[in-house]
Amino acid sequence: MVSMSFTSHKLFSILLTILFFCSTLAAAKSNHFARTLSPSSLGLKREKLSHLHFYFHDIVSGRNRTAVRVAQAATTNTSSTLFGMVVMMDDPLTTKPELSSKLVGRAQGIYASASQSETGLLMVVNFAFMEGKYNGSTLSVLGRNTVFSAVREFPVVGGSGLFRFSRGYAQAKTHNLDLRSGDAVVEYNVYVFHY
Ligand SMILES: *[C@@H]1O[C@H](CO)[C@@H](O)[C@H](O)[C@H]1NC(C)=O
Numbered sequence: 001m002v003s004m005s006f007t008s009h010k011l012f013s014i015l016l017t018i019l020f021f022c023s024t025l026a027a028a029k030s031n032h033f034a035r036t037l038s039p040s041s042l043g044l045k046r047e048k049l050s051h052l053h054f055y056f057h058d059i060v061s062g063r064n065r066t067a068v069r070v071a072q073a074a075t076t077n078t079s080s081t082l083f084g085m086v087v088m089m090d091d092p093l094t095t096k097p098e099l100s101s102k103l104v105g106r107a108q109g110i111y112a113s114a115s116q117s118e119t120g121l122l123m124v125v126n127f128a129f130m131e132g133k134y135n136g137s138t139l140s141v142l143g144r145n146t147v148f149s150a151v152r153e154f155p156v157v158g159g160s161g162l163f164r165f166s167r168g169y170a171q172a173k174t175h176n177l178d179l180r181s182g183d184a185v186v187e188y189n190v191y192v193f194h195y
C-alpha cells in the first residue's frame with residue numbers, strides 16, 4: 001500500500017515534469033519573435049531588375065478630376081510655391097501619353113508643397129498595378145518632386161506582391177503640362193530590383 005502510493009506519487013511528479021517541459025517548448029515555439037530563414041523557404045530565388053514605363057495623368061481641372069486639394073495653410077494662397085498645399089491623387093497610369101490608351105495601374109497617394117523657395121513637392125505614392133501578372137502588386141515611392149526640373153528622381157522604397165523586397169528608383173519627366181488648367185501628363189521610367 002505504502003509502496004503503491006509512493007509509486008503513483010513519483011509517476012505524478014514525472015508526468016508534471018513532462019507536462020512542464022512540453023508547455024515550455026510550445027511557448028518557446030509560439031512566442032518566437034525573430035528567427036533566421038533561408039530565402040528559399042519563402043520561394044525567393046534570384047533577384048532581378050525590372051524596368052516599367054508608363055504615363056501618369058494628373059487631372060486637377062474639369063469634371064473628372066483625379067487629384068483634389070484636401071488641405072492647405074492659411075498662407076498657402078499667398079505663397080509663390082503654394083507652400084502647405086496637400087493634394088490627394090488617384091491618377092491613372094497608361095502605356096501611352098493619351099489618357100485613352102491602355103490603363104496599367106493607378107498612382108494613389110499624396111503630393112504636398114514642401115518648399116518655400118521653389119516648386120518642390122513631397123511625393124508619397126503607391127503605384128497600384130492592374131496589368132497582367134502585375135495586377136494587385138504595388139510599388140511605394142517616397143521622394144522630392146521639383147516639378148519644373150527636366151527629370152526628377154524618386155526612391156522606390158518597397159513593394160508588395162510581385163514587388164516584395166523591391167528597391168530602386170523612378171524617373172519622372174513632364175510630357176505635357178497645361179499651365180492654365182494645371183493638368184499634367186508625366187512620363188515615368190521605374191527601375192526596381194525584386195525577386
Ligand atoms: C468625364 O467622364 C465621363 C465618363 O467617363 C465622360 O463621359 C466625360 O466626357 C468626361 N468629362 C470630361 C470633362 O472629361
Ligand SMILES: *[C@@H]1O[C@H](CO)[C@@H](O)[C@H](O)[C@H]1NC(C)=O
Nearest residue numbers: 069072073074075076077078
Ligand atoms: C485659395 O485658393 C484656392 C484655389 O484657388 C481656393 O479654392 C481657396 O478658396 C483659396 N483660399 C483662401 C483662403 O483664399
Ligand SMILES: *[C@@H]1O[C@H](CO)[C@@H](O)[C@H](O)[C@H]1NC(C)=O
Nearest residue numbers: 129130131132133134135136
Ligand atoms: C485584377 O484583379 C482583380 C482582383 O482579382 C480583378 O477583379 C480584375 O479583373 C483584374 N484586372 C485585370 C486587368 O486583370
